Amino acid sequence: MFDIGFAELLLIGVVGLLVVGPEQLPGAVRNALAWTNRFRRSFDQIRTEVRRELHNDEIMQKLKAESQELEQQVRETTQSVEREIAAIGTEASVSLQTASTTTESPSPPSDQAPSLERNISPQKTHE
Numbered sequence: 001m002f003d004i005g006f007a008e009l010l011l012i013g014v015v016g017l018l019v020v021g022p023e024q025l026p027g028a029v030r031n032a033l034a035w036t037n038r039f040r041r042s043f044d045q046i047r048t049e050v051r052r053e054l055h056n057d058e059i060m061q062k063l064k065a066e067s068q069e070l071e072q073q074v075r076e077t078t079q080s081v082e083r084e085i086a087a088i089g090t091e092a093s094v095s096l097q098t099a100s101t102t103t104e105s106p107s108p109p110s111d112q113a114p115s116l117e118r119n120i121s122p123q124k125t126h127e
Helices: 006-020 025-102 113-120
Strands: none
Touching: 006 025
């Protein structure tokens, strides 16, 4: 990790022995190792969180792209359905107009009119 050789470690040990003293050197080494391990664990946690966030961002980008794709498909489908409805509406109005112009007939003779009214009149119900 730091590219420290045996000579450097020996130099650090001698300086530590002179500065701290032989009685407190094992405790100081343990303390330094504990701090190094804490630093390493926190660095690993940060790295894991960054990787997780990058992965989440990647997933969010994929979801966003898929949602835009789906949205576009829905728009296209809606437009095609609207065009079909408009075409059916125009066909229906044209067919109604042609049917009304071709089926227009003269009014029924006056002697048949009362018979039509009799058939249409409501019947009395017995309660």
